[in-house]
Amino acid sequence: MKNVAEFTLIGRIGKITAGESVTRLSIASNYRRKGKDGAWADDTHWNQVVVFSEGARKYIADHVAQGDLVMARGRVRQSSYDKDGETRYGVDLVCTDFGLLAAKQPATDEDEETA
Template sequence: MTNTVLLVGNLGADPETRSTRGDTTITSISVGTSRPKRDSEGKVLKDPATGYTVKDTEWHRITCFNGLGKTVGQFATKGMLVSVRGRIHYSQYEKDGVTRYATEIIAEDVQFLSRGKQASNPQSDLDLDEDVPF
């Protein structure tokens, strides 16, 4: 049996990267996914003022480790469209005597579906303004 999750959505904030004492890189991102909101009869709701479809958005906590964490931390930016493949991880902890539960996605692969940050060296071998024959 497999625990596999596939999400496509937008980053809600810039990634947060930290390292452990053992030099493991951990990067956390928040990915929002949306779907049309429906009424009690199952019809898609429209905003009367704008005519646009009303959406329900859910936010997912994603954790990336080591090389993937470094890449996501370096190139991902708020608003960027990404595809995340990973597994669901549930945990529980106690805070102030109350048991709390957390759900996160442990990423195995993150694909950037829109442009992100430029590399630290913005110069490249190719000037994008030049005409290039294909």
């Protein structure tokens, strides 16, 4: 039996940082929570995802922009590194499947009037 540690995110792109061999995506996911006053509110969480696949990196560079709704799926990988003589630990979300669900819609005059 295969053991897995996987993630699936659906959210909006905040920031895209492309390096030589990796693209880093900041993806916002919203959760509903009930406050102490009983009112429901959005609780936004920013997830940092890394993409190594050359094909996915090219697709992101050519077709994805800030505010777009995307789906990212992949594996969870623990990591560690030394800094100033201290070992630091982290968790990487390594994207193995990526898709653009909807492009960000431009604001309309009606949207601006209600804001």
